[in-house]
Amino acid sequence: MKYLHVKIEVNGVKLEVIGNYWPGEAESLDSPGEEESIEIEKVLTPKGDDIGAMVAWFEDVQEHVEQAAMEAFKEGRIWQACEAAIARREMALEAA
Secondary structure, rough: OOEEEEEEEEEOOOEEEEEEEEEEEEEOOOOOEEEEEEEEEEEOOOOOOOOHHHHHHHHHHHHHHHHHHHHHHHHHHHHHHHHHHHHHHHHHHHHO
């Protein structure tokens, strides 16, 4: 499990999603496996209001928010990995 805190936009509305990311697991002899997923704890508006309960009330909106949050989380992980690779490369060049 990893902490999830991303900013998304849904139909022009900027939201902040806080929760947990579950990477899932591969199928094994003991388990059928699980797909990656997220668990939303809060959905905040720009003013800081938590509209998570309202989002959960509408299943299609909930799915859309979950999908957008998952994509934003993955993009953030890719960005962090790229930044780390650049930093390592720069450190290696400075050390040489």
